Amino acid sequence: MTKTQIIKRIYTVLLAVFTLAVGVAVICVVADIYYTGKGTDVIYSREIVGERLEKLAIPIVMLIAAAIAGVVFPLCEARVKPKSEDAIKKLLVRLPEGGKDEEFSAAKKSFDKYFIIRICVWSAALAVTLAGAIYTLCYLLNTANFLGEDVTEAMLNLVKCVMSFTFASLVALAVAATVNGVLAKKQLTQMKAMIKHGDGTKPYAESAAVWQKIKTAANGTAVIWTVRGIIFIAAIVFIALGVLNGGAHDVLVKAINICQECIGLG
Amino acid sequence: MKIAVIVISVLLAAGLICFFTVVALKRLSVNKYKSYATGGALAAAKVWLVNHRPSKRRLIQLYAAVLYNANIKGFISGQIYTSETSKYMCVPGLNCYSCPGAVGACPMGAFQNALSESNTRAPYYVLGILAIFGLMLARVICGFLCPVGLCQELLYKARTPKLKKNRATRVFSYLKYVILALAIALPLIYAAFDIPLPAFCKYICPAGTIGGAVMLLVNPANAGLFAQLGWQITFKFCLAIGFIVCSVFIFRFFCRFLCPLGAIYGFFNRYALIGVTVDKSSCTDCGLCVAHCKMDVKRVGDHECINCGECMSVCPTKAIGWKGSKIFLHKDMTEDLAPAVKPLSVENGMVKIAQGDGGVVELARSEYIENSLAKAELAAYDTGEAVEKFKPSADVKTSKRPKKPVKYYLEMTAWIIAVAVLAVALILYNFVDVPKDGYIPAPPDGDVTVGNQVGDTAPDFTIRLYGTDGEQFNLYDNRGKITVVNFWATWCTPCVEEIPYFNELAVNYPELSVIAVHGSSTSDVEKFIDRKGWRDYKLTFAQDNLNGTQCQTYATFGGAGMWPMTVIIDADGKILYNGTQSFKNYQQLEELMNSLMN
Numbered sequence: 001m002t003k004t005q006i007i008k009r010i011y012t013v014l015l016a017v018f019t020l021a022v023g024v025a026v027i028c029v030v031a032d033i034y035y036t037g038k039g040t041d042v043i044y045s046r047e048i049v050g051e052r053l054e055k056l057a058i059p060i061v062m063l064i065a066a067a068i069a070g071v072v073f074p075l076c077e078a079r080v081k082p083k084s085e086d087a088i089k090k091l092l093v094r095l096p097e098g099g100k101d102e103e104f105s106a107a108k109k110s111f112d113k114y115f116i117i118r119i120c121v122w123s124a125a126l127a128v129t130l131a132g133a134i135y136t137l138c139y140l141l142n143t144a145n146f147l148g149e150d151v152t153e154a155m156l157n158l159v160k161c162v163m164s165f166t167f168a169s170l171v172a173l174a175v176a177a178t179v180n181g182v183l184a185k186k187q188l189t190q191m192k193a194m195i196k197h198g199d200g201t202k203p204y205a206e207s208a209a210v211w212q213k214i215k216t217a218a219n220g221t222a223v224i225w226t227v228r229g230i231i232f233i234a235a236i237v238f239i240a241l242g243v244l245n246g247g248a249h250d251v252l253v254k255a256i257n258i259c260q261e262c263i264g265l266g
Numbered sequence: 267m268k269i270a271v272i273v274i275s276v277l278l279a280a281g282l283i284c285f286f287t288v289v290a291l292k293r294l295s296v297n298k299y300k301s302y303a304t305g306g307a308l309a310a311a312k313v314w315l316v317n318h319r320p321s322k323r324r325l326i327q328l329y330a331a332v333l334y335n336a337n338i339k340g341f342i343s344g345q346i347y348t349s350e351t352s353k354y355m356c357v358p359g360l361n362c363y364s365c366p367g368a369v370g371a372c373p374m375g376a377f378q379n380a381l382s383e384s385n386t387r388a389p390y391y392v393l394g395i396l397a398i399f400g401l402m403l404a405r406v407i408c409g410f411l412c413p414v415g416l417c418q419e420l421l422y423k424a425r426t427p428k429l430k431k432n433r434a435t436r437v438f439s440y441l442k443y444v445i446l447a448l449a450i451a452l453p454l455i456y457a458a459f460d461i462p463l464p465a466f467c468k469y470i471c472p473a474g475t476i477g478g479a480v481m482l483l484v485n486p487a488n489a490g491l492f493a494q495l496g497w498q499i500t501f502k503f504c505l506a507i508g509f510i511v512c513s514v515f516i517f518r519f520f521c522r523f524l525c526p527l528g529a530i531y532g533f534f535n536r537y538a539l540i541g542v543t544v545d546k547s548s549c550t551d552c553g554l555c556v557a558h559c560k561m562d563v564k565r566v567g568d569h570e571c572i573n574c575g576e577c578m579s580v581c582p583t584k585a586i587g588w589k590g591s592k593i594f595l596h597k598d599m600t601e602d603l604a605p606a607v608k609p610l611s612v613e614n615g616m617v618k619i620a621q622g623d624g625g626v627v628e629l630a631r632s633e634y635i636e637n638s639l640a641k642a643e644l645a646a647y648d649t650g651e652a653v654e655k656f657k658p659s660a661d662v663k664t665s666k667r668p669k670k671p672v673k674y675y676l677e678m679t680a681w682i683i684a685v686a687v688l689a690v691a692l693i694l695y696n697f698v699d700v701p702k703d704g705y706i707p708a709p710p711d712g713d714v715t716v717g718n719q720v721g722d723t724a725p726d727f728t729i730r731l732y733g734t735d736g737e738q739f740n741l742y743d744n745r746g747k748i749t750v751v752n753f754w755a756t757w758c759t760p761c762v763e764e765i766p767y768f769n770e771l772a773v774n775y776p777e778l779s780v781i782a783v784h785g786s787s788t789s790d791v792e793k794f795i796d797r798k799g800w801r802d803y804k805l806t807f808a809q810d811n812l813n814g815t816q817c818q819t820y821a822t823f824g825g826a827g828m829w830p831m832t833v834i835i836d837a838d839g840k841i842l843y844n845g846t847q848s849f850k851n852y853q854q855l856e857e858l859m860n861s862l863m864n
Contacts (some may be wrong), residue, residue, distance in 0.1 A: 012426050012427055013426075015424060016426035016514075019515075023508070023510070026507050033500075043495060044492045044493075044495040045492045046486070067423075070424060071423055143455065151456070151461060152498075155465070155469060170438055170440070174433065177436065178432075178433050231397055235398045238391070239390070239394035240394075242394055245391075246790075247390055251355075251380070252354035252371075253755075253757065254379045254757055255363040255368075255376070256346070256347070256350070258482075258827045259464075259759060260828060261468060261759055262364075262467050263478035263479045264498055264502035265482070265483075265498075266494065266495070266760065
C-alpha cells in the first residue's frame with residue numbers, strides 16, 4: 001500500500017467516524033429536547049431548537065466541508081465478485097454425466113451433500129418467513145387491532161407485533177442467503193473437481209441454447225406489447241374515471257393544503 | 267419579491283454558466299489537457315473540471331429536482347404553492363407536496379390519500395397516473411427523476427468506507443415490498459372506520475420530514491408551528507437523520523430497502539417503454555453488469571434496476587442498450603463507452619478480469635469467450651503471448667462517440683428546450699400564477715381594525731349549515747356569545763380525531779357557539795358526518811363556500827393551507843385565539859378555553 005493510499009484510507013475511516021458521530025449527536029440533541037420538554041407547556045420552540053442545534057453547527061459545517069474536500073480524491077470503487085450460485089448454474093452445462101475414478105465419486109457425493117444442506121437451509125428460512133407472513137395477515141385482518149381511538153397506539157402495536165416478525169423473517173432469509181453462499185462456494189469447488197475428473201461427456205448443445213434464448217425473447221416481445229397495451233388502456237380509463245368521480249379534485253385539495261400530522265408536524 | 271427575483275436570477279445565471287462551461291469543456295479533448303496538467307493551477311483546475319463534469323444523468327436529476335420545486339418564493343415566504351395550475355397532477359418522483367417549493371403532487375402522498383378516501387370513491391385517478399408513469403418510465407424515474415434518489419447519490423459521494431451489496435442486502439431489499447403492503451393495507455383498514463391515515467407519509471417518509479416539515483419550520487414565518495411539535499416530529503426527524511447517515515455508507519439506502527414508490531415502479535420495469543435492455547443474442551452472461559451495479563439486481567432490467575445505464579460502460583460486448591431506442595433514444599447515446607474487458611490473468615480455467623479493493627471479478631472461461639475480442643485475448647494467454655497484466659489507466663482508450671452532427675444538434679436542442687421550460691416554470695410559478703390573498707370584509711360598524719391576528723376584530727362571515735334547509739350562521743348576528751370556529755377536513759387525520767373534543771366542549775359549555783367548518787362543499791362531507799355518527803352531535807357543522815368560493819372564511823382568518831385551524835372569538839367580536847394546533851385530548855382544549863375566558 002502506497003503512502004497516498006494509506007492517507008486516503010485514514011481519511012475515509014475518519015470521515016466515517018465523524019459522520020456517525022455527528023448523526024448520533026443530532027439525534028441525541030433532538031431526543032434530549034423532546035424528553036426535557038415533555039410534560040411542560042413548551043417542548044419545542046424556535047429559540048430552544050436554535051439554541052440547542054447551534055452547538056452542533058461547527059461540527060456539521062466541518063463534516064460537510066470534509067466530505068466535499070474528499071470528492072477531489074479519486075478512490076477505487078470496490079467491485080463485487082459474481083455469485084457462486086450463478087457460476088454453478090453456468091458450469092452445469094459443462095458438468096459431465098459420469099466419471100472414471102473415485103475422485104469423481106467423492107466430489108459428486110460432496111456436491112450432492114452441499115446441495116441438500118442448501119435446500120434445508122432455504123426451507124428453514126422459508127418456514128420462518130411463511131409463519132411471519134401468516135401471522136401478519138391474521139393481524140391485519142383482525143380489525144379489533146385497529147378499533148381503538150388512538151391510532152398511534154395501534155401503530156406501535158403493529159410495529160411490535162408485525163414488524164418484529166418481518167425483521168425476523170428477513171434476518172432468517174439473510175442468514176440463509178449468506179450460508180447458502182458459503183455452501184455454494186464449496187459446491188463450486190466440488191463441481192470443478194467433477195469436471196476435471198469427468199469422462200468428458202457434455203450433455204449440452206451451446207448453439208441450441210442460444211437459439212432457444214432468441215426464441216424465448218421473441219415470444220416475450222409479443223407478450224410484453226400485449227401487457228403494455230392493457231396497461232395503457234387501463235391507465236387512460238382509470239384517469240378518465242378518476243377525473244369524473246372527483247379523484248383529481250381530491251389530489252388537488254390534499255396538495256394545496258397541509259395536513260400537519262401527515263408530514264410529521266405533531 | 268425582490269429577494270425572489272435575485273435568487274431566481276442567480277440560480278438561472280449559475281445554471282446557465284455551469285451548463286455552458288460543461289458543454290464547452292466537454293467539446294475539448296481530455297488528452298489535450300493532460301499535457302497542460304503540469305502547467306499550473308489553472309490547467310490543473312481545468313483537468314479537474316473535465317474529469318468531474320456532471321454526467322447527463324446527474325444534470326437530468328438536478329433539472330427534475332428544480333422543476334418539481336419551481337416555487338422558489340415558497341421557500342422565502344414559508345408557504346406552500348396553493349394555485350390550481352399544476353397541483354392536481356402528480357410528479358413522477360417522491361417529492362412531498364407540502365414542501366414550500368413543490369408545484370405538483372407527490373404520487374405516494376396522493377396514493378395514500380386516495381386509499382384513505384376509498385370508502386367514498388375508488389382511487390382510479392392516482393392508479394391511472396401511477397400506471398402511466400410505470401408504463402412510460404418505471405424505475406427510470408428512480409434513476410433520473412427522483413430528488414430523493416439524487417440526494418442519496420450525492421451523500422454516497424462522501425469518501426467513507428462503503429457497505430457493498432451482498433446476499434443480506436439483496437434479502438433486505440424486499441423490505442420495501444412489506445412497507446408497500448402496509449402502506450396500502452393501513453389506509454384501507456382505517457378508511458373502513460372513516461379515519462384518514464396516510465401511514466407512510468405520517469410515520470416514515472423522509473421527503474415529508476425534510477422537504478415538508480423541516481423546510482416549513484426553518485422559515486421564521488412559521489415559528490408558531492413549533493408549539494405543536496411533539497413525539498412525532500422527534501421520531502420522524504431522528505429517522506430521517508438515520509436515513510441520511512445510512513445513505514453515506516450504503517448506496518441509495520432508502521430506495522433499496524424502504525421506498526414503496528420504487529417498489530410500485532419495479533413491477534412495471536419489464537414493461538416500461540423506456541429503460542435499459544439487454545440484447546440477448548449479444549449477451550455472454552459474463553455477469554460484469556450485475557457485478558458493477560450498486561443496486562441489488564439479479565439481472566439488468568429486473569425490478570431492482572433503476573435504469574441508470576451505468577452498466578452499459580462495462581459490458582464487454584455492448585449488449586446493453588436503451589429500450590425504446592428507436593423512438594426516444596439512440597443505443598449509442600451511452601456515456602463513456604469503455605473498451606472490451608481484457609483479462610488480468612487466466613488460472614485454473616477461471617479468467618480474472620478485474621481487481622479492486624473490495625475483491626476480484628472472476629469468470630469461468632466459458633462465460634468469457636462469446637465475443638471475438640475475448641477469444642483473441644484468451645488465445646494470447648493460451649499461447650503464452652500475453653505477458654503484461656491489464657492496467658486500466660494505461661490501456662483504456664476511450665472509444666469516441668460517433669460524430670454525427672444531426673444527433674449533436676438534436677441533443678443540444680433538447681437541452682435548450684429543457685432550460686427554456688425550466689425558465690418558464692420559474693417565472694410562471696413565482697411571478698405570474700400567484701394566489702390572491704384572503705379577502706377580509708369590513709365589519710358592520712366600519713370603524714374598527716379588522717384582521718385575523720389575536721386582538722384584532724374578527725372579520726364578519728356567513729356560512730351555510732349542514733343538515734338544514736339552507737340555514738346560515740353569521741358572526742355578527744351572534745354577537746354576545748363566545749364563538750369557537752374549528753376548520754377541519756375529512757382527509758385530515760388530526761382534524762377528524764379532534765371533532766369529538768369540540769362536541770364535548772359544545773355539550774359542557776352551552777353558552778358557547780361551537781362550529782366545525784369544512785372547506786369543501788361536496789356531498790361526501792354530509793355522508794362522512796352520517797357515517798361517523800356525528801349527526802346527533804350538539805356541535806354545529808357548516809360548509810365554507812357560501813358564494814361558490816371554497817375556503818373563503820378559512821382564508822379570511824389567515825388560513826394558509828394548514829389544517830386543522832381553530833379560531834376563538836369573544837363576545838365583542840375580538841379574536842382571542844387563532845392557531846393551527848391540533849388538540850390531542852379534550853382536557854387540552856378545555857384548558858385553553860378556560861385560560862382565554864378567564
